[in-house]
Amino acid sequence: MAFKLPKLLPPRKRTAVIFDKNLTDGLPLCRPSDVKRLKTIGRGSYGHISLCQMQGKDYVLKELIVDDADSKKLFLKEARVMNNLNHQNIVKFNSIYKEIGNHGIIMEYLAFNFEPFGQEFVAHSLRDLLKCIDNYDCEGFEHLHQFVATDVCSGLSYLHDNNIVHRDLKPENILVSNQHYCKDNKDISTLWLNKPVVAKLTDFGESRAKLIQTATLVHTRTNNVFRGTPVFMAPEIFFHDGTKLRDLQDLKQMDIWSYSMILFTLLNPDLKYPYHFEYYKAVNVFIKKVLALPYLPAGHIIPAYRQLTVPPTASPLLHQLMAYINRAWLQCSVWSVAQWSVYQLSIRTNNDVEGWHRRFNGKANGKKLHFYKIVPALIKEAKTVSRQVRLVDEQSLARWQRTKYQRSQGRLSTLWEQLTAGTITTSFFLRAVGHMYDIPVPDPEPEEDTDSD
Numbered sequence: 001m002a003f004k005l006p007k008l009l010p011p012r013k014r015t016a017v018i019f020d021k022n023l024t025d026g027l028p029l030c031r032p033s034d035v036k037r038l039k040t041i042g043r044g045s046y047g048h049i050s051l052c053q054m055q056g057k058d059y060v061l062k063e064l065i066v067d068d069a070d071s072k073k074l075f076l077k078e079a080r081v082m083n084n085l086n087h088q089n090i091v092k093f094n095s096i097y098k099e100i101g102n103h104g105i106i107m108e109y110l111a112f113n114f115e116p117f118g119q120e121f122v123a124h125s126l127r128d129l130l131k132c133i134d135n136y137d138c139e140g141f142e143h144l145h146q147f148v149a150t151d152v153c154s155g156l157s158y159l160h161d162n163n164i165v166h167r168d169l170k171p172e173n174i175l176v177s178n179q180h181y182c183k184d185n186k187d188i189s190t191l192w193l194n195k196p197v198v199a200k201l202t203d204f205g206e207s208r209a210k211l212i213q214t215a216t217l218v219h220t221r222t223n224n225v226f227r228g229t230p231v232f233m234a235p236e237i238f239f240h241d242g243t244k245l246r247d248l249q250d251l252k253q254m255d256i257w258s259y260s261m262i263l264f265t266l267l268n269p270d271l272k273y274p275y276h277f278e279y280y281k282a283v284n285v286f287i288k289k290v291l292a293l294p295y296l297p298a299g300h301i302i303p304a305y306r307q308l309t310v311p312p313t314a315s316p317l318l319h320q321l322m323a324y325i326n327r328a329w330l331q332c333s334v335w336s337v338a339q340w341s342v343y344q345l346s347i348r349t350n351n352d353v354e355g356w357h358r359r360f361n362g363k364a365n366g367k368k369l370h371f372y373k374i375v376p377a378l379i380k381e382a383k384t385v386s387r388q389v390r391l392v393d394e395q396s397l398a399r400w401q402r403t404k405y406q407r408s409q410g411r412l413s414t415l416w417e418q419l420t421a422g423t424i425t426t427s428f429f430l431r432a433v434g435h436m437y438d439i440p441v442p443d444p445e446p447e448e449d450t451d452s453d
Contacts, residue, residue, distance in 0.1 A: 027076075027083055030054065030095040030106055035061065041124060051109060059094060063104035072103065074205055079105050081164065081204045089155030091175060091202040110177035110200060116188055126199065126262075127171035130269040144197050145266040148176070151199035156259055159201070165251040168206040169258035170232045171265055175200050232261045282311045283318065288434025290325065295412070295433050296419075296426065298338035302330055304426045344416060346409065411436055 034054050042049035047065040051058060064075045082093035082105070097104035112123040114132065123129040126148060133141050152174055159166060166173075177198045181191040234257035265271065289308060293301050305326070310318055330337060415432055418424045424432075 027079055028095040030097055032097065032099040035097060037061065058109040060107050060109045061097060061104050062107065063102060075103070078204045082107065087155060087158040089151045089200050090158065091200045110175040112176045112178045112197060113182050116182060124175060125172050126174040126176055129176050130171065130265065134269045147195065147197050148199045149263055149266060152201065152259060152262060155201040156255060160252050160255070163248060165248060165255050166201065166204065167251060167255065168203060169255060169262060171262060173201065173203040175202050232258045285431060285434070286311055289430040292430045292433035294340055294342050296341065297343045298341040300426060301337050301341060304430065305330060408436060
């Protein structure tokens, strides 16, 4: 068969996707000319959020930049859900923003301004507020937590009473405000004690509701329960096939779990996310086990790799790492597993040459040798190499080794003996080797799930 160069085809023309009129029926529309953008206050994979003004009043414009039908339907579903909500702890929907090549949702603007407290920064979400309080060691803010917890509970209760589940409760999706006493110049001292903050739920892109009749909701069931941010999701989601977790009542209970994680975050504002230390420790131990695989006998490495279970809430990057190790190391056709296994081998470090290096320095009496003196010294040293090789072969020459590595070699030899005798498991061996070398592992960041609905 004759060889042919690959041929690139011209890119396919993308057909423009527009909003279905049926989807926007009943939703108020604003005139783009009435919207004045002021500044960008947030960005995400879906688009970006801007502060804007209409008729002299501040609003938030949440714009969609993803140009596909599914994203737009999900975007409009959020607008329809918000349009049917009316509660003091739910962000108020204003209108749909539509112009050629650009679509968005106009909603109320919320901000917690620190100007009354002597600082010139603004927090929009509960995450921002907690970060500011923790970073600046703010005193007198301890009573805010109970008001935030009450408001979130009130908003969530309203949603559940109307058969709506949020499915992505987290500090980033809870907006906070103190504008009720900042803008109106009211008695700040009284309001600060009785109602220092207002918290409202937002971001209903992942929500489920009976009032929005989509194909998967006619029977109030959903096949995709793996939505939201993993570290705030109920644990049964990760240990279940999902077939029994699709009922609306089940999803409500998962919202309650997420709410409890928010309470945990309120009580521990210095943590990046709930169970930060436990999550970090689990991932840290797992990666150390992976890096300790070469210390196993060659025949045990692949079975041990297959038994390793990635922590459920780990970053997708960890799954990519495991796939890379399998492809580039375990299934590699260039070198076999036996060639990179270090089972029963002595520890070798740069210290193995330090003995020779230090002896040579000793001959120089710790001083810098002139070039015309160092060359003869090297020639003389080279003449002893063959004798040193013979002594090493006869095991008559001891190798210089630091006490630290002598202890590590002894501990490793003991673990090998215990593994061979069957007195310890492979999992214990990998964990012990990883702990022994204290392999550094960076702090992982939790990833958000971005599966499409």
